[in-house]
Amino acid sequence: MKMLTTSLVAAATLAATAMLAPGTTATASSLGVAPRVAGTGGAMVQGAVVDQRGRHVDDVEVQAVDLATGDVVASDLSYASPDNDIEHGYFALRVRSGSYEVTFSKPGYDTETVVVDRARREKAGIGEVELTKRPVASDTDARAPRRVELGDKVRVSVRVSAAGDPATPSGSVVLTAGRRVVERGQLRDNGTVVLDLGRLGRGDYTFVASYAGNDLLKGSSSARVPVEVYKPRRRH
Structure with a gap:
Protein backbone atom coordinates (compact mmCIF):
# COMPACT_ATOMS: atom_id res chain seq x y z
CA MET A 1 0.00 0.00 0.00
CA LEU A 131 -5.54 3.21 -7.80
CA THR A 132 -3.84 0.22 -9.39
CA LYS A 133 -6.31 -2.20 -10.91
CA ARG A 134 -5.35 -5.81 -10.21
CA PRO A 135 -4.96 -8.08 -13.25
CA VAL A 136 -7.95 -10.32 -13.93
CA ALA A 137 -8.04 -13.75 -15.55
CA SER A 138 -7.92 -14.00 -19.32
CA ASP A 139 -9.01 -16.79 -21.65
CA THR A 140 -7.02 -17.85 -24.71
CA ASP A 141 -8.76 -19.76 -27.48
CA ALA A 142 -6.87 -21.22 -30.46
CA ARG A 143 -8.37 -22.88 -33.52
CA ALA A 144 -7.04 -24.46 -36.72
CA PRO A 145 -8.32 -26.91 -39.36
CA ARG A 146 -8.10 -30.46 -38.05
CA ARG A 147 -6.63 -31.73 -41.35
CA VAL A 148 -4.55 -29.74 -43.84
CA GLU A 149 -3.50 -31.07 -47.22
CA LEU A 150 0.25 -31.29 -47.80
CA GLY A 151 1.38 -28.15 -49.62
CA ASP A 152 -1.28 -25.89 -48.10
CA LYS A 153 -0.45 -23.33 -45.45
CA VAL A 154 -1.33 -23.99 -41.82
CA ARG A 155 -2.93 -21.06 -40.00
CA VAL A 156 -3.86 -20.90 -36.33
CA SER A 157 -6.42 -18.29 -35.21
CA VAL A 158 -6.04 -17.05 -31.63
CA ARG A 159 -8.51 -14.98 -29.59
CA VAL A 160 -7.85 -13.63 -26.08
CA SER A 161 -10.72 -12.35 -23.94
CA ALA A 162 -11.53 -11.40 -20.35
CA ALA A 163 -15.03 -12.43 -19.30
CA GLY A 164 -16.96 -9.66 -17.59
CA ASP A 165 -14.12 -7.13 -17.79
CA PRO A 166 -13.82 -4.20 -20.20
CA ALA A 167 -10.04 -4.47 -20.38
CA THR A 168 -8.82 -4.88 -23.95
CA PRO A 169 -6.32 -7.72 -24.36
CA SER A 170 -3.02 -6.48 -25.75
CA GLY A 171 0.46 -7.90 -26.01
CA SER A 172 2.01 -10.99 -27.53
CA VAL A 173 0.99 -14.59 -28.19
CA VAL A 174 3.44 -17.47 -28.53
CA LEU A 175 2.56 -20.71 -30.35
CA THR A 176 4.46 -23.81 -29.30
CA ALA A 177 4.65 -27.43 -30.38
CA GLY A 178 5.97 -29.27 -27.35
CA ARG A 179 8.90 -27.19 -26.11
CA ARG A 180 9.58 -25.65 -29.51
CA VAL A 181 8.39 -22.13 -30.30
CA VAL A 182 6.72 -22.26 -33.70
CA GLU A 183 5.47 -18.69 -34.16
CA ARG A 184 4.86 -15.40 -32.34
CA GLY A 185 2.39 -12.61 -32.95
CA GLN A 186 0.95 -9.38 -31.54
CA LEU A 187 -2.75 -9.13 -30.73
CA ARG A 188 -4.81 -6.70 -32.75
CA ASP A 189 -7.16 -4.16 -31.15
CA ASN A 190 -9.95 -6.76 -31.03
CA GLY A 191 -7.80 -9.26 -29.11
CA THR A 192 -7.16 -11.61 -32.06
CA VAL A 193 -4.22 -12.68 -34.18
CA VAL A 194 -3.77 -15.19 -37.01
CA LEU A 195 -0.46 -17.06 -36.93
CA ASP A 196 0.72 -18.26 -40.34
CA LEU A 197 2.91 -21.34 -39.99
CA GLY A 198 3.51 -21.71 -43.70
CA ARG A 199 3.69 -25.14 -45.35
CA LEU A 200 4.50 -27.91 -42.91
CA GLY A 201 5.76 -31.39 -43.62
CA ARG A 202 3.52 -34.41 -43.53
CA GLY A 203 2.65 -35.59 -40.02
CA ASP A 204 0.69 -34.89 -36.85
CA TYR A 205 1.19 -31.69 -34.87
CA THR A 206 -0.11 -30.40 -31.55
CA PHE A 207 -0.02 -26.67 -30.88
CA VAL A 208 -0.65 -24.56 -27.77
CA ALA A 209 -1.12 -20.77 -27.84
CA SER A 210 0.07 -18.84 -24.76
CA TYR A 211 -0.81 -15.23 -23.96
CA ALA A 212 1.74 -13.31 -21.88
CA GLY A 213 -0.78 -10.92 -20.27
CA ASN A 214 -0.50 -7.18 -19.56
CA ASP A 215 -0.97 -4.81 -16.62
CA LEU A 216 -4.73 -5.49 -16.54
CA LEU A 217 -4.93 -9.15 -17.62
CA LYS A 218 -3.21 -12.29 -16.42
CA GLY A 219 -1.59 -14.63 -18.91
CA SER A 220 -3.32 -17.80 -20.10
CA SER A 221 -2.87 -20.74 -22.46
CA SER A 222 -5.20 -22.44 -24.89
CA ALA A 223 -6.21 -26.05 -25.04
CA ARG A 224 -4.16 -28.28 -27.33
CA VAL A 225 -4.86 -27.84 -31.02
CA PRO A 226 -4.21 -31.00 -33.10
CA VAL A 227 -3.45 -30.64 -36.81
CA GLU A 228 -2.76 -33.43 -39.29
CA VAL A 229 -0.88 -32.57 -42.48
CA TYR A 230 -1.73 -35.33 -44.94
CA LYS A 231 -0.84 -36.30 -48.48
CA PRO A 232 -3.93 -37.03 -50.55
CA ARG A 233 -4.12 -40.32 -52.39
CA ARG A 234 -3.61 -40.20 -56.11
CA ARG A 235 -6.47 -41.29 -58.26
CA HIS A 236 -5.72 -43.89 -60.93
Missing part, protein backbone atom coordinates in the same frame (compact mmCIF):
# COMPACT_ATOMS: atom_id res chain seq x y z
CA LYS A 2 1.51 3.32 -1.06
CA MET A 3 1.68 6.29 1.31
CA LEU A 4 1.54 9.90 0.15
CA THR A 5 1.70 12.95 2.45
CA THR A 6 0.38 16.35 1.40
CA SER A 7 -0.52 19.66 3.04
CA LEU A 8 -3.75 21.32 2.00
CA VAL A 9 -3.15 24.71 0.41
CA ALA A 10 -5.38 27.75 0.27
CA ALA A 11 -5.84 27.80 -3.49
CA ALA A 12 -8.20 25.04 -4.61
CA THR A 13 -6.86 22.94 -7.44
CA LEU A 14 -10.37 21.80 -8.29
CA ALA A 15 -13.51 23.92 -8.59
CA ALA A 16 -15.65 24.11 -5.44
CA THR A 17 -18.93 22.23 -5.35
CA ALA A 18 -22.25 22.94 -3.66
CA MET A 19 -22.39 21.54 -0.11
CA LEU A 20 -25.06 19.53 1.62
CA ALA A 21 -26.14 20.25 5.17
CA PRO A 22 -23.81 18.96 7.93
CA GLY A 23 -24.31 15.27 8.63
CA THR A 24 -25.56 14.44 5.13
CA THR A 25 -24.61 10.92 4.06
CA ALA A 26 -23.53 10.37 0.46
CA THR A 27 -25.06 7.56 -1.57
CA ALA A 28 -23.62 5.63 -4.50
CA SER A 29 -23.85 7.12 -7.97
CA SER A 30 -24.84 3.65 -9.13
CA LEU A 31 -28.09 4.12 -7.19
CA GLY A 32 -28.85 7.21 -9.23
CA VAL A 33 -28.04 9.74 -6.47
CA ALA A 34 -24.94 11.88 -6.99
CA PRO A 35 -23.31 12.63 -3.61
CA ARG A 36 -22.04 16.19 -3.16
CA VAL A 37 -20.00 16.47 0.04
CA ALA A 38 -19.78 13.84 2.79
CA GLY A 39 -18.93 14.57 6.42
CA THR A 40 -18.99 17.72 8.56
CA GLY A 41 -16.54 20.54 9.21
CA GLY A 42 -15.11 23.60 7.54
CA ALA A 43 -12.29 22.06 5.48
CA MET A 44 -13.07 20.26 2.24
CA VAL A 45 -10.81 17.59 0.77
CA GLN A 46 -11.55 16.92 -2.90
CA GLY A 47 -10.00 15.36 -5.97
CA ALA A 48 -10.41 12.58 -8.51
CA VAL A 49 -9.58 8.85 -8.65
CA VAL A 50 -7.88 7.33 -11.70
CA ASP A 51 -6.42 3.92 -12.54
CA GLN A 52 -2.88 3.20 -13.76
CA ARG A 53 -3.90 4.07 -17.31
CA GLY A 54 -5.30 7.45 -16.29
CA ARG A 55 -8.95 6.43 -16.61
CA HIS A 56 -11.28 7.95 -14.01
CA VAL A 57 -12.87 5.41 -11.65
CA ASP A 58 -16.36 5.72 -10.12
CA ASP A 59 -17.75 4.03 -6.98
CA VAL A 60 -14.44 4.09 -5.10
CA GLU A 61 -15.01 4.20 -1.34
CA VAL A 62 -13.20 7.22 0.12
CA GLN A 63 -12.85 7.47 3.92
CA ALA A 64 -11.18 10.06 6.14
CA VAL A 65 -9.86 8.78 9.49
CA ASP A 66 -8.93 11.30 12.20
CA LEU A 67 -5.32 10.49 13.12
CA ALA A 68 -5.87 11.84 16.64
CA THR A 69 -8.85 9.61 17.48
CA GLY A 70 -8.82 6.82 14.88
CA ASP A 71 -12.46 7.57 14.04
CA VAL A 72 -13.91 7.64 10.53
CA VAL A 73 -15.18 11.21 10.24
CA ALA A 74 -16.23 11.34 6.58
CA SER A 75 -16.87 8.96 3.70
CA ASP A 76 -17.90 9.25 0.08
CA LEU A 77 -18.05 7.33 -3.19
CA SER A 78 -16.33 8.72 -6.27
CA TYR A 79 -18.80 9.69 -8.97
CA ALA A 80 -19.38 11.75 -12.10
CA SER A 81 -19.44 15.48 -11.32
CA PRO A 82 -20.57 17.70 -14.22
CA ASP A 83 -20.47 20.73 -11.88
CA ASN A 84 -16.69 20.33 -11.61
CA ASP A 85 -16.05 19.41 -15.25
CA ILE A 86 -14.94 15.95 -14.08
CA GLU A 87 -16.75 13.24 -16.01
CA HIS A 88 -15.97 10.46 -13.51
CA GLY A 89 -14.06 9.66 -10.33
CA TYR A 90 -14.76 12.87 -8.35
CA PHE A 91 -14.87 12.84 -4.53
CA ALA A 92 -15.33 15.46 -1.80
CA LEU A 93 -15.08 15.15 2.00
CA ARG A 94 -15.79 17.77 4.67
CA VAL A 95 -13.59 17.57 7.77
CA ARG A 96 -12.71 19.70 10.78
CA SER A 97 -9.23 21.16 11.24
CA GLY A 98 -6.71 18.40 11.93
CA SER A 99 -4.73 15.60 10.29
CA TYR A 100 -6.36 12.71 8.48
CA GLU A 101 -5.59 9.43 6.76
CA VAL A 102 -7.72 9.24 3.62
CA THR A 103 -8.13 5.75 2.15
CA PHE A 104 -9.37 4.83 -1.31
CA SER A 105 -10.64 1.30 -1.89
CA LYS A 106 -12.64 -0.67 -4.44
CA PRO A 107 -12.88 -4.42 -5.11
CA GLY A 108 -10.37 -5.42 -7.76
CA TYR A 109 -8.02 -2.50 -6.99
CA ASP A 110 -5.10 -2.00 -4.61
CA THR A 111 -5.98 0.27 -1.68
CA GLU A 112 -4.33 3.70 -1.67
CA THR A 113 -3.76 5.93 1.37
CA VAL A 114 -3.12 9.68 1.46
CA VAL A 115 -2.16 11.43 4.72
CA VAL A 116 -3.49 14.99 4.85
CA ASP A 117 -1.70 17.23 7.37
CA ARG A 118 -2.98 20.45 8.88
CA ALA A 119 -6.39 20.55 7.20
CA ARG A 120 -7.78 24.07 7.63
CA ARG A 121 -11.16 25.74 7.20
CA GLU A 122 -10.85 26.15 3.45
CA LYS A 123 -11.40 24.33 0.20
CA ALA A 124 -8.46 22.56 -1.36
CA GLY A 125 -7.72 19.69 -3.70
CA ILE A 126 -5.59 16.58 -3.42
CA GLY A 127 -5.57 16.26 -7.20
CA GLU A 128 -5.61 12.85 -8.85
CA VAL A 129 -5.19 9.73 -6.71
CA GLU A 130 -4.12 6.64 -8.62
Whole structure:
Protein backbone atom coordinates (compact mmCIF):
# COMPACT_ATOMS: atom_id res chain seq x y z
CA MET A 1 0.00 0.00 0.00
CA LYS A 2 1.51 3.32 -1.06
CA MET A 3 1.68 6.29 1.31
CA LEU A 4 1.54 9.90 0.15
CA THR A 5 1.70 12.95 2.45
CA THR A 6 0.38 16.35 1.40
CA SER A 7 -0.52 19.66 3.04
CA LEU A 8 -3.75 21.32 2.00
CA VAL A 9 -3.15 24.71 0.41
CA ALA A 10 -5.38 27.75 0.27
CA ALA A 11 -5.84 27.80 -3.49
CA ALA A 12 -8.20 25.04 -4.61
CA THR A 13 -6.86 22.94 -7.44
CA LEU A 14 -10.37 21.80 -8.29
CA ALA A 15 -13.51 23.92 -8.59
CA ALA A 16 -15.65 24.11 -5.44
CA THR A 17 -18.93 22.23 -5.35
CA ALA A 18 -22.25 22.94 -3.66
CA MET A 19 -22.39 21.54 -0.11
CA LEU A 20 -25.06 19.53 1.62
CA ALA A 21 -26.14 20.25 5.17
CA PRO A 22 -23.81 18.96 7.93
CA GLY A 23 -24.31 15.27 8.63
CA THR A 24 -25.56 14.44 5.13
CA THR A 25 -24.61 10.92 4.06
CA ALA A 26 -23.53 10.37 0.46
CA THR A 27 -25.06 7.56 -1.57
CA ALA A 28 -23.62 5.63 -4.50
CA SER A 29 -23.85 7.12 -7.97
CA SER A 30 -24.84 3.65 -9.13
CA LEU A 31 -28.09 4.12 -7.19
CA GLY A 32 -28.85 7.21 -9.23
CA VAL A 33 -28.04 9.74 -6.47
CA ALA A 34 -24.94 11.88 -6.99
CA PRO A 35 -23.31 12.63 -3.61
CA ARG A 36 -22.04 16.19 -3.16
CA VAL A 37 -20.00 16.47 0.04
CA ALA A 38 -19.78 13.84 2.79
CA GLY A 39 -18.93 14.57 6.42
CA THR A 40 -18.99 17.72 8.56
CA GLY A 41 -16.54 20.54 9.21
CA GLY A 42 -15.11 23.60 7.54
CA ALA A 43 -12.29 22.06 5.48
CA MET A 44 -13.07 20.26 2.24
CA VAL A 45 -10.81 17.59 0.77
CA GLN A 46 -11.55 16.92 -2.90
CA GLY A 47 -10.00 15.36 -5.97
CA ALA A 48 -10.41 12.58 -8.51
CA VAL A 49 -9.58 8.85 -8.65
CA VAL A 50 -7.88 7.33 -11.70
CA ASP A 51 -6.42 3.92 -12.54
CA GLN A 52 -2.88 3.20 -13.76
CA ARG A 53 -3.90 4.07 -17.31
CA GLY A 54 -5.30 7.45 -16.29
CA ARG A 55 -8.95 6.43 -16.61
CA HIS A 56 -11.28 7.95 -14.01
CA VAL A 57 -12.87 5.41 -11.65
CA ASP A 58 -16.36 5.72 -10.12
CA ASP A 59 -17.75 4.03 -6.98
CA VAL A 60 -14.44 4.09 -5.10
CA GLU A 61 -15.01 4.20 -1.34
CA VAL A 62 -13.20 7.22 0.12
CA GLN A 63 -12.85 7.47 3.92
CA ALA A 64 -11.18 10.06 6.14
CA VAL A 65 -9.86 8.78 9.49
CA ASP A 66 -8.93 11.30 12.20
CA LEU A 67 -5.32 10.49 13.12
CA ALA A 68 -5.87 11.84 16.64
CA THR A 69 -8.85 9.61 17.48
CA GLY A 70 -8.82 6.82 14.88
CA ASP A 71 -12.46 7.57 14.04
CA VAL A 72 -13.91 7.64 10.53
CA VAL A 73 -15.18 11.21 10.24
CA ALA A 74 -16.23 11.34 6.58
CA SER A 75 -16.87 8.96 3.70
CA ASP A 76 -17.90 9.25 0.08
CA LEU A 77 -18.05 7.33 -3.19
CA SER A 78 -16.33 8.72 -6.27
CA TYR A 79 -18.80 9.69 -8.97
CA ALA A 80 -19.38 11.75 -12.10
CA SER A 81 -19.44 15.48 -11.32
CA PRO A 82 -20.57 17.70 -14.22
CA ASP A 83 -20.47 20.73 -11.88
CA ASN A 84 -16.69 20.33 -11.61
CA ASP A 85 -16.05 19.41 -15.25
CA ILE A 86 -14.94 15.95 -14.08
CA GLU A 87 -16.75 13.24 -16.01
CA HIS A 88 -15.97 10.46 -13.51
CA GLY A 89 -14.06 9.66 -10.33
CA TYR A 90 -14.76 12.87 -8.35
CA PHE A 91 -14.87 12.84 -4.53
CA ALA A 92 -15.33 15.46 -1.80
CA LEU A 93 -15.08 15.15 2.00
CA ARG A 94 -15.79 17.77 4.67
CA VAL A 95 -13.59 17.57 7.77
CA ARG A 96 -12.71 19.70 10.78
CA SER A 97 -9.23 21.16 11.24
CA GLY A 98 -6.71 18.40 11.93
CA SER A 99 -4.73 15.60 10.29
CA TYR A 100 -6.36 12.71 8.48
CA GLU A 101 -5.59 9.43 6.76
CA VAL A 102 -7.72 9.24 3.62
CA THR A 103 -8.13 5.75 2.15
CA PHE A 104 -9.37 4.83 -1.31
CA SER A 105 -10.64 1.30 -1.89
CA LYS A 106 -12.64 -0.67 -4.44
CA PRO A 107 -12.88 -4.42 -5.11
CA GLY A 108 -10.37 -5.42 -7.76
CA TYR A 109 -8.02 -2.50 -6.99
CA ASP A 110 -5.10 -2.00 -4.61
CA THR A 111 -5.98 0.27 -1.68
CA GLU A 112 -4.33 3.70 -1.67
CA THR A 113 -3.76 5.93 1.37
CA VAL A 114 -3.12 9.68 1.46
CA VAL A 115 -2.16 11.43 4.72
CA VAL A 116 -3.49 14.99 4.85
CA ASP A 117 -1.70 17.23 7.37
CA ARG A 118 -2.98 20.45 8.88
CA ALA A 119 -6.39 20.55 7.20
CA ARG A 120 -7.78 24.07 7.63
CA ARG A 121 -11.16 25.74 7.20
CA GLU A 122 -10.85 26.15 3.45
CA LYS A 123 -11.40 24.33 0.20
CA ALA A 124 -8.46 22.56 -1.36
CA GLY A 125 -7.72 19.69 -3.70
CA ILE A 126 -5.59 16.58 -3.42
CA GLY A 127 -5.57 16.26 -7.20
CA GLU A 128 -5.61 12.85 -8.85
CA VAL A 129 -5.19 9.73 -6.71
CA GLU A 130 -4.12 6.64 -8.62
CA LEU A 131 -5.54 3.21 -7.80
CA THR A 132 -3.84 0.22 -9.39
CA LYS A 133 -6.31 -2.20 -10.91
CA ARG A 134 -5.35 -5.81 -10.21
CA PRO A 135 -4.96 -8.08 -13.25
CA VAL A 136 -7.95 -10.32 -13.93
CA ALA A 137 -8.04 -13.75 -15.55
CA SER A 138 -7.92 -14.00 -19.32
CA ASP A 139 -9.01 -16.79 -21.65
CA THR A 140 -7.02 -17.85 -24.71
CA ASP A 141 -8.76 -19.76 -27.48
CA ALA A 142 -6.87 -21.22 -30.46
CA ARG A 143 -8.37 -22.88 -33.52
CA ALA A 144 -7.04 -24.46 -36.72
CA PRO A 145 -8.32 -26.91 -39.36
CA ARG A 146 -8.10 -30.46 -38.05
CA ARG A 147 -6.63 -31.73 -41.35
CA VAL A 148 -4.55 -29.74 -43.84
CA GLU A 149 -3.50 -31.07 -47.22
CA LEU A 150 0.25 -31.29 -47.80
CA GLY A 151 1.38 -28.15 -49.62
CA ASP A 152 -1.28 -25.89 -48.10
CA LYS A 153 -0.45 -23.33 -45.45
CA VAL A 154 -1.33 -23.99 -41.82
CA ARG A 155 -2.93 -21.06 -40.00
CA VAL A 156 -3.86 -20.90 -36.33
CA SER A 157 -6.42 -18.29 -35.21
CA VAL A 158 -6.04 -17.05 -31.63
CA ARG A 159 -8.51 -14.98 -29.59
CA VAL A 160 -7.85 -13.63 -26.08
CA SER A 161 -10.72 -12.35 -23.94
CA ALA A 162 -11.53 -11.40 -20.35
CA ALA A 163 -15.03 -12.43 -19.30
CA GLY A 164 -16.96 -9.66 -17.59
CA ASP A 165 -14.12 -7.13 -17.79
CA PRO A 166 -13.82 -4.20 -20.20
CA ALA A 167 -10.04 -4.47 -20.38
CA THR A 168 -8.82 -4.88 -23.95
CA PRO A 169 -6.32 -7.72 -24.36
CA SER A 170 -3.02 -6.48 -25.75
CA GLY A 171 0.46 -7.90 -26.01
CA SER A 172 2.01 -10.99 -27.53
CA VAL A 173 0.99 -14.59 -28.19
CA VAL A 174 3.44 -17.47 -28.53
CA LEU A 175 2.56 -20.71 -30.35
CA THR A 176 4.46 -23.81 -29.30
CA ALA A 177 4.65 -27.43 -30.38
CA GLY A 178 5.97 -29.27 -27.35
CA ARG A 179 8.90 -27.19 -26.11
CA ARG A 180 9.58 -25.65 -29.51
CA VAL A 181 8.39 -22.13 -30.30
CA VAL A 182 6.72 -22.26 -33.70
CA GLU A 183 5.47 -18.69 -34.16
CA ARG A 184 4.86 -15.40 -32.34
CA GLY A 185 2.39 -12.61 -32.95
CA GLN A 186 0.95 -9.38 -31.54
CA LEU A 187 -2.75 -9.13 -30.73
CA ARG A 188 -4.81 -6.70 -32.75
CA ASP A 189 -7.16 -4.16 -31.15
CA ASN A 190 -9.95 -6.76 -31.03
CA GLY A 191 -7.80 -9.26 -29.11
CA THR A 192 -7.16 -11.61 -32.06
CA VAL A 193 -4.22 -12.68 -34.18
CA VAL A 194 -3.77 -15.19 -37.01
CA LEU A 195 -0.46 -17.06 -36.93
CA ASP A 196 0.72 -18.26 -40.34
CA LEU A 197 2.91 -21.34 -39.99
CA GLY A 198 3.51 -21.71 -43.70
CA ARG A 199 3.69 -25.14 -45.35
CA LEU A 200 4.50 -27.91 -42.91
CA GLY A 201 5.76 -31.39 -43.62
CA ARG A 202 3.52 -34.41 -43.53
CA GLY A 203 2.65 -35.59 -40.02
CA ASP A 204 0.69 -34.89 -36.85
CA TYR A 205 1.19 -31.69 -34.87
CA THR A 206 -0.11 -30.40 -31.55
CA PHE A 207 -0.02 -26.67 -30.88
CA VAL A 208 -0.65 -24.56 -27.77
CA ALA A 209 -1.12 -20.77 -27.84
CA SER A 210 0.07 -18.84 -24.76
CA TYR A 211 -0.81 -15.23 -23.96
CA ALA A 212 1.74 -13.31 -21.88
CA GLY A 213 -0.78 -10.92 -20.27
CA ASN A 214 -0.50 -7.18 -19.56
CA ASP A 215 -0.97 -4.81 -16.62
CA LEU A 216 -4.73 -5.49 -16.54
CA LEU A 217 -4.93 -9.15 -17.62
CA LYS A 218 -3.21 -12.29 -16.42
CA GLY A 219 -1.59 -14.63 -18.91
CA SER A 220 -3.32 -17.80 -20.10
CA SER A 221 -2.87 -20.74 -22.46
CA SER A 222 -5.20 -22.44 -24.89
CA ALA A 223 -6.21 -26.05 -25.04
CA ARG A 224 -4.16 -28.28 -27.33
CA VAL A 225 -4.86 -27.84 -31.02
CA PRO A 226 -4.21 -31.00 -33.10
CA VAL A 227 -3.45 -30.64 -36.81
CA GLU A 228 -2.76 -33.43 -39.29
CA VAL A 229 -0.88 -32.57 -42.48
CA TYR A 230 -1.73 -35.33 -44.94
CA LYS A 231 -0.84 -36.30 -48.48
CA PRO A 232 -3.93 -37.03 -50.55
CA ARG A 233 -4.12 -40.32 -52.39
CA ARG A 234 -3.61 -40.20 -56.11
CA ARG A 235 -6.47 -41.29 -58.26
CA HIS A 236 -5.72 -43.89 -60.93
